Amino acid sequence: MRSWKLLPLFLSHLHDGWYALKHLSFAGINFQELRAILQDEPPTRHPSPRLLAHVLSFLLHMRPRYYLKGSTPFTYTFRLGYFTVFFFFLEIVTGLFLMVYYVPTPEKAYLSIQHLTSSVPLGALMRDIHRFAAEAMIVCVLLHMVRTFVTASYKGVRRLTWVTGVALLVITLGLGFSGYLLPWDQLAYWAITIGTSMAEAVPLIGREVNLILRGAPEIGEAGLLRFYLAHVVLLPFLAILVLGVHYYRVARLHNISLPPPLEEGDLPAPIREEARQRVPFIPDVLFHEMALASIALCSVIAICLFVYDAPLEHHADPQHTPLHTEAPWFFLWVQGLLKLGDKQLMGVWVPIGIFLLLFALPYLDRNPRRLVRHRPLALLLGTLFILAMGVFTYMGTHYYGIEMPTVVRIGQDWAPEEGVGILHTIPYDDLVVGAYFFNRTDPGTLPPTLARAWTALEERINAAAARGDLPDAWAVLLIEERQRDLKRITLRIGTSGEDSAYERVLYIHRWRNGDTSSFASPAVSPIPSSWDSPLSTPSH
Amino acid sequence: MHRTVELRLGLLAVIITLGLLLYAASVEEERMAREATAQQACAVEVGAGLYDQHCRTCHGADGQGVGQLGPALNERHFFTQRLQEVGWAGTLEEYVSATIALGRVVATRPLYAGDGVVVMPAWSQAFGGALRPDQIRALTAFVLNWRATALGEVTLLTLEIPRVRLDDPQIIAQGQEVFVTAGCGRCHTVAGLSDGAIGPDLSRVGALAATRKADTNADQYLRESILIPNAYFVQGFEEIARENMCGGILSEEQLDMLTAFLLSLH
Numbered sequence: 068m069r070s071w072k073l074l075p076l077f078l079s080h081l082h083d084g085w086y087a088l089k090h091l092s093f094a095g096i097n098f099q100e101l102r103a104i105l106q107d108e109p110p111t112r113h114p115s116p117r118l119l120a121h122v123l124s125f126l127l128h129m130r131p132r133y134y135l136k137g138s139t140p141f142t143y144t145f146r147l148g149y150f151t152v153f154f155f156f157l158e159i160v161t162g163l164f165l166m167v168y169y170v171p172t173p174e175k176a177y178l179s180i181q182h183l184t185s186s187v188p189l190g191a192l193m194r195d196i197h198r199f200a201a202e203a204m205i206v207c208v209l210l211h212m213v214r215t216f217v218t219a220s221y222k223g224v225r226r227l228t229w230v231t232g233v234a235l236l237v238i239t240l241g242l243g244f245s246g247y248l249l250p251w252d253q254l255a256y257w258a259i260t261i262g263t264s265m266a267e268a269v270p271l272i273g274r275e276v277n278l279i280l281r282g283a284p285e286i287g288e289a290g291l292l293r294f295y296l297a298h299v300v301l302l303p304f305l306a307i308l309v310l311g312v313h314y315y316r317v318a319r320l321h322n323i324s325l326p327p328p329l330e331e332g333d334l335p336a337p338i339r340e341e342a343r344q345r346v347p348f349i350p351d352v353l354f355h356e357m358a359l360a361s362i363a364l365c366s367v368i369a370i371c372l373f374v375y376d377a378p379l380e381h382h383a384d385p386q387h388t389p390l391h392t393e394a395p396w397f398f399l400w401v402q403g404l405l406k407l408g409d410k411q412l413m414g415v416w417v418p419i420g421i422f423l424l425l426f427a428l429p430y431l432d433r434n435p436r437r438l439v440r441h442r443p444l445a446l447l448l449g450t451l452f453i454l455a456m457g458v459f460t461y462m463g464t465h466y467y468g469i470e471m472p473t474v475v476r477i478g479q480d481w482a483p484e485e486g487v488g489i490l491h492t493i494p495y496d497d498l499v500v501g502a503y504f505f506n507r508t509d510p511g512t513l514p515p516t517l518a519r520a521w522t523a524l525e526e527r528i529n530a531a532a533a534r535g536d537l538p539d540a541w542a543v544l545l546i547e548e549r550q551r552d553l554k555r556i557t558l559r560i561g562t563s564g565e566d567s568a569y570e571r572v573l574y575i576h577r578w579r580n581g582d583t584s585s586f587a588s589p590a591v592s593p594i595p596s597s598w599d600s601p602l603s604t605p606s607h
Numbered sequence: 608m609h610r611t612v613e614l615r616l617g618l619l620a621v622i623i624t625l626g627l628l629l630y631a632a633s634v635e636e637e638r639m640a641r642e643a644t645a646q647q648a649c650a651v652e653v654g655a656g657l658y659d660q661h662c663r664t665c666h667g668a669d670g671q672g673v674g675q676l677g678p679a680l681n682e683r684h685f686f687t688q689r690l691q692e693v694g695w696a697g698t699l700e701e702y703v704s705a706t707i708a709l710g711r712v713v714a715t716r717p718l719y720a721g722d723g724v725v726v727m728p729a730w731s732q733a734f735g736g737a738l739r740p741d742q743i744r745a746l747t748a749f750v751l752n753w754r755a756t757a758l759g760e761v762t763l764l765t766l767e768i769p770r771v772r773l774d775d776p777q778i779i780a781q782g783q784e785v786f787v788t789a790g791c792g793r794c795h796t797v798a799g800l801s802d803g804a805i806g807p808d809l810s811r812v813g814a815l816a817a818t819r820k821a822d823t824n825a826d827q828y829l830r831e832s833i834l835i836p837n838a839y840f841v842q843g844f845e846e847i848a849r850e851n852m853c854g855g856i857l858s859e860e861q862l863d864m865l866t867a868f869l870l871s872l873h
């Protein structure tokens with residue numbers, strides 16, 4: 068067959084294709100309609116395809132056809148519910164990516180995170196986003212709750228919406244908590260150990276609750292698997308289910324509430340009339356939400372690339388409790404409560420009580436009015452509650468109520484086990500091999516960075532001595548070269564009164580920051596000929 | 608906000624996002640390499656701490672080995688010939704981590720007897736030891752990091768800090784105790800303490816030690832005599848020495864004390 072004979076066939080295909088393209092539509096919205104939307108023209112057909120879309124499309128049918136104009140100002144909702152959904156969605160997408168590489172066993176979990184960040188392209192970014200969005204989601208949920216409380220949107224028909232909301236809060240916190248353990252580093256392990264230790268205090272069934280959570284008396288293989296399954300299966304499914312109910316009540320049953328002044332204030336009728344105008348979902352709300360999503364996504368990616376790094380401390384070590392063990396920040400308030408009293412009362416009953424109170428709020432607050440001036444008591448109590456939670460959270464941190472010997476605090480500031488201490492900030496080559504003696508070494512002979520750290524240390528010890536904390540203190544700093552690119556720093560601080568000195572040993576590798584560009588020959592600073600006992604014997 | 612403004616902002620955000628992702632992808636190779644380096648460095652740091660805690664008693668603070676307790680890990684031989692010597696088919700890294708995990712029931716070299724209880728204990732938790740897999744990985748990274756110095760590529764700056772002061776009377780007294788309990792007196796005479804006659808009289812060894820071997824100072828010579836008796840023979844004892852070696856199972860600390868004691872004999 069000659070090829071030109073195919074031409075009519077080809078042309079007819081072309082025609083079909085064009086026809087199909089012209090009539091291509093998504094949820095009943097075709098090209099012409101899309102153009103009309105973008106050019107702000109009225110619907111091209113009747114009934115409006117923009118409303119029909121909600122009937123034709125599964126995804127769109129979940130959204131309302133219109134919002135009331137009065138409820139749409141940004142400063143009314145701050146779109147906090149929307150942003151919560153946005154971050155939840157981001158969690159699902161990045162979470163699926165992480166699931167490909169993550170291995171939920173104590174032997175492999177930490178390694179798999181290390182592998183993810185060092186050998187999987189964009190793996191670190193995905194992890195950063197997942198962690199960042201998780202915290203952002205919790206923040207958004209909390210603010211969203213505060214917003215609906217302040218605007219009194221939990222009353223009347225919306226009572227059950229609030230209740231499902233508190234259920235979502237619990238699930239969100241559960242997601243954050245279970246995810247916290249998964250990297251299996253010191254931070255994760257001890258935060259969750261603290262967090263689950265409360266379970267033991269539950270009367271009668273405490274031991275069982277603890278066993279069910281941890282899978283064994285201590286968190287280990289079984290506990291990690293349980294947390295993992297809760298994190299990737301149970302809680303996300305619950306979240307989607309309850310979110311469905313929550314959102315169904317908002318979108319399909321009652322719409323977003325109007326701001327109180329518009330609903331029950333004495334504003335002139337035309338304004339109230341206008342507030343009841345309908346803002347169609349397509350295109351107004353949809354485009355607004357798409358713009359919000361793209362701006363939010365752009366910001367999250369920028370933050371994760373340039374500012375935020377998901378933490379990864381040293382491998383979990385059940386034998387070694389770090390100096391400061393803190394619950395995840397969103398549960399610090401429980402830790403704060405625990406410092407106030409009894410483990411059972413403060414660790415179990417009060418938190419349970421707080422959540423029950425939140426659940427029951429719409430039924431306790433029988434005042435039907437929504438305007439601020441009509442509910443002074445509710446707002447006062449609400450403010451006090453938020454302040455109290457803030458104070459408890461502060462009290463949960465190690466800044467409150469933890470006594471630490473001065474030398475330990477100094478060691479923690481100069482050479483902490485995790486994170487970056489003052490000694491870590493000194494460039495590797497400035498860590499001149501040598502022995503440095505309290506009030507005797509001349510900082511002028513040292514590189515400026517080391518000199519600064521050394522002078523600061525002397526000042527700190529002198530200040531403590533002046534306060535009577537460290538009478539007759541002495542200190543030695545030894546810097547030795549152990550291997551190529553590896554130095555050992557020993558910080559020894561003692562007082563004349565005590566038998567044994569405080570000692571902190573720190574290893575620093577030249578490339579601990581991954582930066583392989585620095586290279587220079589190291590130098591030694593000579594030991595003074597008259598060095599004495601602090602050096603040779605660990606015990607003074 | 609007007610819709611067209613929103614539309615433009617949204618589009619702009621999408622374009623910036625794509626730009627950011629492109630940028631991230633373009634520097635990703637380098638970032639991953641940095642991350643891998645940092646992880647390796649961190650493993651060496653962690654391994655160093657573990658080594659101090661678990662291994663230095665037998666392998667020496669700087670991996671130089673301690674007598675018959677454990678071989679040197681920081682020497683050229685270990686990095687260049689050891690694998691052929693034991694007929695290990697895998698890499699040195701695998702050899703080291705397998706050795707740490709499993710320990711040794713029988714020494715491959717009769718010289719190394721371990722601490723008299725085991726040759727080298729198994730360290731992996733899987734075999735009843737104390738260390739987790741990540742710790743064994745860290746230790747392996749640390750041991751292998753001796754390569755550069757072992758092959759002589761770099762020399763370290765050393766800060767001569769004796770662990771004990773050899774003229775400390777308390778240490779000397781403790782050294783005398785070790786001398787007695789380790790049975791040195793069976794072969795050696797020290798005036799007023801023992802009358803062994805197989806080996807040389809040590810009553811004045813503190814004075815003699817410095818003169819024995821050309822490039823070796825007193826302290827080093829004494830340590831060597833105890834640890835590696837065949838390194839140098841005292842005149843007249845060549846034959847006897849082959850049958851009767853000094854040795855004894857000593858820790859590094861005991862060795863320090865013994866040395867301090869012998870140095871004090873004038």
Ligand code: HEM
Pocket residue numbers: 144146147148149151152155208211212215220221225228229230231232233234235236239310313314317322323324325
């Ligand atoms: C995963 C967590 C949550 C998600 C994804 C979510 C989502 C949403 C969304 C999208 C809305 C529409 C209005 C808006 O954007 O503000 C909404 C409304 C509402 N939410 Fe939530 N929410 C969550 C948690 C909560 C919590 C913790 C509470 C309170 C305890 C709550 C109470 C309400 C109430 C009362 C409304 C109705 C607001 C009104 O009609 O003005 N929600 N929620």
